[in-house]
Amino acid sequence: MAENDRAVRNDIVAGVDVGGTFTDLILLDASEGGGVRLAKTPTTVDNQAFGVVAALEATGHPVADIDLIVHGTTTTTNAVLERRLARTGMVTTRGFRDVIELGRRTRPQAYGMTGSFTPVIPRNLRLEVGERVLASGEVHTPLDEGELRAALRTLLDQGCESLVIHFLHAYANPAHELRAVEIAREMWPNAYITAGHQLLSEAREFERGVTAAVNASVQPILERYVERLRAELQGRGYARDFLIMNGNGGMISARHVTRESAKTVMSGPASGVIAAAYTGRRAGFPDLVTYDMGGTSTDVALIRHAEPAVSNETEIEYAMPIHVPMVAVHTVGAGGGSIARVDASGLIQVGPESAGARPGPICYGRGGTEPTITDANLVLGRLSPRKLLAVDNPVTVEAVTKIFSEKIGARTGLDGVAAAGAVLRLGNIKMAGAIRMVSVSRGHDPRDFSLFAFGGAGPLHATSLARELGLPRVLVPARPGITNALGCVVADLRHDFVNTLNHPLATVDEAYLAEVLHRHRSAGLALIEQEAVRPQTVRYLHSADMQFVGQTHILNVPLVSPEVSRAELQRLFEEAYFARFKVSLPEIRANLVNLNTSVIGTRPPVDLSRLLDPAARAPTLAGALDERRPVWFAGVWHDTPIYRREKLPLGALIEGPAILEQMDATTVLEPGDRARSDTDGNIVIEVGPGEGATRNNFSIGGIA
């Protein structure tokens, strides 16, 4: 089993993440004297495999000598968002073919009676057959197999490549769906058949149906992509299996990934959060709010005790729910490209409009004419005009400042620089508000958390945001621009299980509860044993989703072991509920809704200390100084030192104001901030009182 030995050793691991603009790669050689290699190549949109291979080759390391390749892909996400899907047919219970088109009677925004929605599968490819199961699981109308065969024939004649069988109440009794799949297997020319209950065995026909429809309609696309990549890699001598990141932050073998393709949606954002959790744990900061700011949007997630929050209820766009366990990443519609303007009442507003990647901010010289947050950073000296990436036609700082003066300053009585300062400040406040809503407002004390800033623009704004949010500290990893790729390298094998009980706690059988959780454990273990890589250890996370009788939303309560008594569950739930809502309700009984287990095969620890080359470190802080330039903080230009990030000495102490520059990220320390670099190359910033220091600090502790 030489192959396996090699896989177990996994000395040389490459993580590759395909983003919207760049494909990022990190190659870690854990053997003696091994090092770290990085690559950033343009994403090849039509076939991401070319970009992946280009990134591998850019490292200069022979592809054949790599032990393991772990890959995060946006293939499925893009296919869904752009509706570039395989032609897919759906067979439903008679009377219910429109479920995935009707949705839950919503509209895209609270105000404005407009909007449009395109279902994943068009109506002419959704057919109905006679069959009906009741909520109890009892069969009301038997499956009409003749009608089913005719429907399948029609869908095949229509050129469908994938198939969904979606019957009402199949979560309660899957017999009809299973029989229908059996018949379909006889007739369908391929394996792209998804039954509704297969990925999500819970009530809610719209959410389950869309999840199944997404799965089926991306299956052929993901499979073709995996095969293309496999061929490219084989052509370069890499014949082993590779792994693909799932949206739950765990890896799965490329051989198995297409079975549940929908789980790969959101794999990129998830791997960033996984890297954050890993980095934070090593650095001694297990409680994090992650903050990944890009050009058009910002991803935020919450990590407690080094475990990212996982949600079963992701909606990837309007009326497009994918209800499988995924790292809970919230997307806030603000980024470096958010446009600033003065509204009809004379107030400055930032966003929600964005300049996007095209035309992008003014300073990228791609035809952008509207002032953005990125432009404000340039005017204020926070970004260096010489070091901007991806500029087509350079635009001078003076020209950008003039636009701020004209478009923002003229109506607000500010000069160009002050206008840019106002835009930056307001942009930060708006972003902080949006982040607060999806993180610390949900019952957490911000003082317990650190802000983990990554992505190109995250570290630019992190200290201001932390101050607004009442977070005492910012953690900037060694390589903020390749965090998602790092996530691929450090991710574990992971399988999640959910069982819906929905019983009053008082009637729950403790033995049954333990049995369910143990069943999860053995199922997960069996799946992990099928993988090409062997985990170092296997660990288990158990939790219960609970509510008070009569409620509809649930609260997740972590359990330390599968053996848990009803009294213990009651106590844990009451404590968690009080911690979240500051309300105790002794009058009302509790319900046990779901039992959850994550089976995690941990990988060998990865040494992050070589992410920045130790040999590049300067002996003193002064040796890392690149230049000094004026930077605008709180209405005043400060003569500010600019350091090369990779040259910072180990344990360096830096007092703000200061700016740390590296190839793909810029970190800003404001006056009063204090930073030090740790052994992994992270920058840990203690956030000072900052601008307006004479006023009371903005603390939001104790929110119910």
Next chain:
Amino acid sequence: MSALDAITLSVIQAALQQTCDEMDLAFSRAAFSPVIAEANDRSDGIYSAVDGSLIAQGSQGLPVFVGVMQYSTKTIIEMIARGEVAAPEEGDVYIVNDPYLGGTHLMDVRFAMPVYRGGKIFCWLSNTGHWPDIGGSVPGGFSASATAVEQEGLRLPPVKLFKKRQLDPEIYAIIRSNIRIADQRIGDIRAQAAALYVGQERLFAILDRYGDDTVVAAIAELRRRAAEQMRANIALVPDGTYSARAYVDSDGVVDQPLTIALTVEKAGDTLTFDFSQSSPPCIGPMNSVLATTLSSVYLAMRHIFPDVPISAGAFEPLVVKRPEGTFLDARYPRPVSGCAAEVSQRIAEAVFAAMVQALPENVTAAPAGSSGNFALGGHDPARGRDFVMYQISGGGYGGGASGDGLTNGCSTIGISKSPPVEIMEQAYPVLYRHYALREGSGGAGKHRGGFGLAYEVELLRGEARASFVMDHGRFGPQGVLGGADGAVNEVTVFRSGVAHVPPHLSKEQDIPLKAGDRVRVGTPGGGGYGDPSERDPDLVRRDVAMGYYTPEQAEVLFGRSG
């Protein structure tokens, strides 16, 4: 006062808005009732200490509550001044649901709390939550045939439910004894009060940071500027008079339509809304109280201009003449349970129909505009207990300048999701025969209306009574600029196989059903926008291929068979 520069002003605006958004979130997250927790049938805001006028309101509040709490807060302030309500102390929370004291219907229960700074009231925080029951003759409160407010449920004048942060057990006991499923209401009550306390903490943080005087000055300036912003929008409207009508099918008691007659006059930088030619007060529960009528105009205007922040300033240039003597200004004891759910949407429809003439790019044809309340109450012999089931439903939106209307959209005044069929069948002894897109229901037009919903529910066991409070059964949602009306709402009840259509078409109460009987509903499609013959032939062909229209319908409606 420190300098009130443009930056500080924008920053304080954002901070006040976020305070309200966090109150909304806190209320929904901790609430018990699905109506609040899932359907977000609630709203939170900040109100002036002087006159209760609206300072800021959460962006995710239920649209029908836009601006409405400023009237109840104003009433409380005035009643305190007159000594009719006990004077407040720090930590007190008043409860009120009286429709005639600046409210909506009885189910919408308001909490109001004074916020103190330096021993004086700085402002009020208030929120509204739709309680699933408030007593009265019909579970859930949506009567189709009440003739006096007393039949509609418990009516609370402003009283202190919390005294210095402590729940008053005596007032709570009175409430408990008068409503159904009372044991769970304590959860909603605590959540509703907790949201106000969350808001107070956030507000204190803002005041501590920027200084009370600065915030006071900013609030005044923001109000002035919101008015300015609304005026800038109004400037887009050509000077003139725009008239429109909308009809409520009936009041549920007397079988004749109620007319909303609206004339909007644009002069200078104000819009004046005149409803004085509308029908007189009605016998049944389709009356609207003044606060709801005003708020319906505001919510319609916000649908048209979503950018203007919700504050009293934004409403200043919108002058609504008090429609005295009409059913849009009902007085005690007129029944009002239909006002928030249905009449408000007809008022909004009238505003859309008037404004689309002036702003055809900004306004759509009429949406379905009904909450589609269908209640089924009965006894489930298999479980040995009574049940009350509500089915709310969406309908088609109107076509607009930018494209076709949305299918199965939410009511104009709501943002809530409808419940899954599987959850309904788990909870109640019913079987849905179908739950489908209602073919052919979208009004024809260059941009057609969206499609309504068609569903049929069978009672599986026991006996039950069906009640409906819907609308648009008589006239479909209006098409505009040559577009056709959307399909009308249809209700048919099959009792022992015999079809029964409610005499008032969209409203009836307590129709007895036994096992095997069925209720079939088709909700309205949206109105069409523009001349149907101008519709892109490819889109007509697609609509036929998708089965949205039959080839024959396409021929008749669009002059093309697809």
